[in-house]
Structures are given as C-alpha cells and as structure tokens.
Amino acid sequence: MDVSPLSALSPEELTRTLISFKSITPQDAGCLPFLQDILKGLGFAVILHEPKNPGGPKNLSAVYGTGQKTLVFLGHTDVVPEGDTTWEGFTPREENGFLFGRGVADMKGGIAAFIVTAAHFIQEYPSFPGKLVVLLTGDEEVGTPEGIQALLPWAPEYYGPFTACLVGEPSSINTLGDHIAIGHRGSLNLHIKAQGIQGHVANPEQARNPIPILLKYLQKITTYVWEPDPGDFAPSHLEITSIDVGNPVSNIIPEQAQAYANIRFHIQHSAQTVAQRLQDLATETSEHLSVETTANGEAFLCRDVSLIQIAESAVQEVLQVTPTRGTGGGTTDGRFISPYCPVIEIGMVSRTIHHKNECIPLADCSRLTQVYEAFLRNFFLRA
Numbered sequence: 001m002d003v004s005p006l007s008a009l010s011p012e013e014l015t016r017t018l019i020s021f022k023s024i025t026p027q028d029a030g031c032l033p034f035l036q037d038i039l040k041g042l043g044f045a046v047i048l049h050e051p052k053n054p055g056g057p058k059n060l061s062a063v064y065g066t067g068q069k070t071l072v073f074l075g076h077t078d079v080v081p082e083g084d085t086t087w088e089g090f091t092p093r094e095e096n097g098f099l100f101g102r103g104v105a106d107m108k109g110g111i112a113a114f115i116v117t118a119a120h121f122i123q124e125y126p127s128f129p130g131k132l133v134v135l136l137t138g139d140e141e142v143g144t145p146e147g148i149q150a151l152l153p154w155a156p157e158y159y160g161p162f163t164a165c166l167v168g169e170p171s172s173i174n175t176l177g178d179h180i181a182i183g184h185r186g187s188l189n190l191h192i193k194a195q196g197i198q199g200h201v202a203n204p205e206q207a208r209n210p211i212p213i214l215l216k217y218l219q220k221i222t223t224y225v226w227e228p229d230p231g232d233f234a235p236s237h238l239e240i241t242s243i244d245v246g247n248p249v250s251n252i253i254p255e256q257a258q259a260y261a262n263i264r265f266h267i268q269h270s271a272q273t274v275a276q277r278l279q280d281l282a283t284e285t286s287e288h289l290s291v292e293t294t295a296n297g298e299a300f301l302c303r304d305v306s307l308i309q310i311a312e313s314a315v316q317e318v319l320q321v322t323p324t325r326g327t328g329g330g331t332t333d334g335r336f337i338s339p340y341c342p343v344i345e346i347g348m349v350s351r352t353i354h355h356k357n358e359c360i361p362l363a364d365c366s367r368l369t370q371v372y373e374a375f376l377r378n379f380f381l382r383a
C-alpha cells in the first residue's frame with residue numbers, strides 16, 4: 001500500500017492490509033517488517049527482533065519522543081488459522097457495513113487504530129511531553145517464552161520505566177467501548193492421573209479400578225468452594241476439559257485413568273497457592289492419584305484509578321457510552337507487562353474472534369482510532 005503521506009493513513013485501509021498478511025501463529029508473513037517501515041516513517045526508532053531459533057517468532061519494539069511519562073501500546077500480529085477451508089480469512093471483505101477477515105478483531109484492527117492514532121498525535125503534538133512505546137509480538141495466540149516475554153525485562157530498562165500500558169485486545173463485548181478490561185484471572189492447567197491395577201472385571205479384588213478414584217477427585221475439585229472474588233474480579237472457576245481411559249472393552253479393569261482441567265483464579269490467589277490446594281485435595285482423596293500443574297499466568301489487576309478514568313472518559317467522549325469494567329474472558333499478554341506498570345485493555349468487539357467469518361463493523365476502525373486519540377490526549381496532555 002502507499003504509506004505516504006503517513007498522516008493520511010486510513011485505519012480501514014491499514015486494517016485491510018494487515019489482514020492480508022497470512023500471519024498464522026507463530027508465522028509473521030511479513031507483517032512486522034511492514035509495520036516496522038510504517039513506524040519508521042512516523043519517526044519512531046524501531047527494532048525488529050529476529051527470532052532466536054530459525055522459524056521462531058519475531059517481535060518488534062519502537063519508541064517516539066522523550067520525557068518521563070511513557071505509554072506502552074501492546075499487541076500481537078499473529079492470528080489463529082481460518083479453521084474452515086471454505087473461508088478465505090486473509091482476503092478482507094466488506095459486506096453490509098462489516099469488515100470480515102481473520103484477526104480483524106483479534107487484533108489487527110486494534111493495531112491499525114493505534115498506528116493511525118500515533119500518526120495523528122505526532123503530527124498534532126510533535127513534542128508532546130512523554131514517550132510512546134510500541135511492543136508487538138508475532139507469538140501470542142499459542143504463546144511461548146519467545147513472544148512478548150522475550151522483550152522483558154529488557155524493554156522497560158531500555159526505554160525507561162513504563163508509566164502505563166494500553167493493550168489493543170478486543171475488550172468490547174457487544175458494541176464498541178461497552179467494556180474495558182482492567183485485568184484478567186490467572187490460569188493453571190491440570191493433568192490428573194489415577195493409577196490402577198489391571199484385572200478381570202469378575203475378580204475386582206485382584207485389581208484396582210482407577211476410574212472411581214479419578215471421579216471422586218473430579219467431583220471434589222469441581223464442587224470445591226474457592227474464596228469469593230474480591231469486588232471487581234470474576235470468580236475463580238475450574239472446568240474439566242477431558243477424561244480419558246482408553247479402554248475399548250467392558251471386561252477389563254483398566255490400569256490408568258486420566259483427565260485434563262483448567263482453573264481460572266482471581267487476584268487473591270497465585271498459581272502456586274492454587275496448585276498446592278489442588279495437590280492437597282488429591283492427597284486426601286487417594287494415594288494413587290497424581291496431579292501435574294502448569295501455570296499459564298498469574299492474575300493481574302489495574303489498581304491505577306486515574307488510568308481507568310482516562311480510559312473511561314476517552315470512551316465516553318467519543319462514543320457516548322459508559323463502559324463496564326471487568327476481568328472476565330481469556331488472559332492476555334498484559335499479564336507479562338503488569339509487573340512493570342498498570343495495564344488497561346480497550347479494543348474491538350470480541351464476539352466473533354477465533355470464529356469463521358471474524359468481523360467488526362467497518363465504522364469501528366475509525367471509531368476506535370478516535371477513542372485511542374482521546375486516550376492519548378487525556379494521558380499526555382490533561383492528566
């Protein structure tokens with residue numbers, strides 16, 4: 001696309017162009033080098049971080065401006081596959097006022113809105129008091145340590161301490177700006193194994209059936225009453241995702257039964273305390289149970305009231321709606337930045353993310369851009 005003059009960048013056009021990069025996670029397909037060129041054209045100092053291992057994900061970091069106050073925009077250019085061979089998700093399409101394309105909501109539309117915002121803001125206030133930092137990864141959807149985590153703690157040291165982070169993930173639920181995310185629950189995976197002794201069903205005394213042991217534990221963890229959620233937080237919740245025995249016959253007591261589960265936990269827990277609680281429940285259930293836990297991330301919460309107000313008033317000013325705030329939905333890369341600064345998420349409507357025919361109202365491209373512009377003005381010039 002023609003990127004000059006950059007101040008005339010259109011968020012609709014930029015969103016369409018970003019969709020057309022087939023950046024199925026963790027492939028980049030040229031998306032980050034393309035954004036590198038645009039950001040350079042706007043006057044950012046850009047670093048394209050090449051993968052440590054061949055074929056690994058790329059990351060990008062960029063900065064514009066000087067001064068103490070530093071706003072980070074965080075995003076990802078990778079997307080999930082189309083998931084259906086009849087849908088050409090990487091060919092952007094407009095229909096009935098909607099823009100269709102893989103990643104249009106999650107989250108290439110958010111990135112385009114922010115880049116255009118930066119272009120307008122820099123043109124209008126070239127020496128605004130502060131710094132804009134952009135951190136983009138090509139590895140969020142599956143998410144490995146080579147994604148945004150690879151830029152930490154380097155980025156806050158290199159660019160100076162971060163004041164706040166705006167994540168462009170799709171936070172809106174039904175209409176643009178109806179909801180902003182002020183944190184997310186933590187996430188922990190469980191792999192549960194019950195060990196039995198194989199035998200003939202007619203001689204159960206010579207065997208040990210692992211299935212009742214597993215069921216007893218699953219019953220215990222799904223009915224366990226976790227501490228109530230504190231105020232703003234969604235409640236902790238455990239979901240069983242699979243039960244496997246792999247026994248195709250009815251006359252053998254199997255040797256092993258296993259299950260998978262995931263728990264989303266609120267801010268008063270840590271992955272470690274939750275894992276310990278689940279281990280204790282296993283110990284009191286049976287000595288033949290083992291539980292392996294893998295932490296996917298800690299819970300995080302924005303406690304910076306003025307940052308939340310800046311976000312809310314930007315939405316109100318542009319869209320004339322008062323957003324609800326919450327911590328529901330899946331976690332984001334915001335969890336990795338949250339140890340360094342308060343994090344807030346404002347983005348497109350999430351209703352169709354990861355679905356076939358992912359789409360947003362076309363008008364939301366420029367509406368979200370205006371929200372981000374109001375956010376930057378409130379953040380740098382008024383607060």
Ligand SMILES: [Zn+2]
Pocket residue numbers: 076106107140169170
């Ligand atoms: Zn996303």
